[in-house]
Amino acid sequence: MADEELEAIRRQRMAELQSNHGNSSNNQQDQQEAKQRETEMRNSILAQVLDQSARARLSNLALVKPDKAKAVENYLIQMARFGQLGGKISETGLIEILEKVSQQTEKKTTVKFNRRRVMDSDEEDDD
DSSP, X not given: OOHHHHHHHHHHHXXXXXXXXXXXXXXXXXXXXHHHHXXXXXXXXXXXXXXXXXXXXXXXXXXXXXXXXXXHHHHHHHHHHTTOOOSOBOHHHHHHHHHHHHHXXXXXXXOOXXXXXXXXXXXXXXX
16 A cells, blocks of 8 residues: 555665764754654554544544554554555444454453462371
């Protein structure tokens, strides 16, 4: 879908990072700009992939569970890069993806009881 654009942005960013590697005086500013460009790139890909209601749901999820929203965003971007998405994903499609991600990242809690045996005088073997 946006593979050519993504590769062009990636090449441009790598060239900028390599050219700025020797100049460390503006390193923090460069890192901040690179992070901002990456955020803009992610948002543009998500805007191409999701319809308005799905983006609203994803932004609401990001407010409550930022880790899960990030995982879903990564999943969607990965699918877009490999061309696995046919068109824009609706809210119901996003809900299905959320359920898949929830099942994969679900933490199972188990409680294990270690019962200690207490030796009673009645249970002792007669010697």
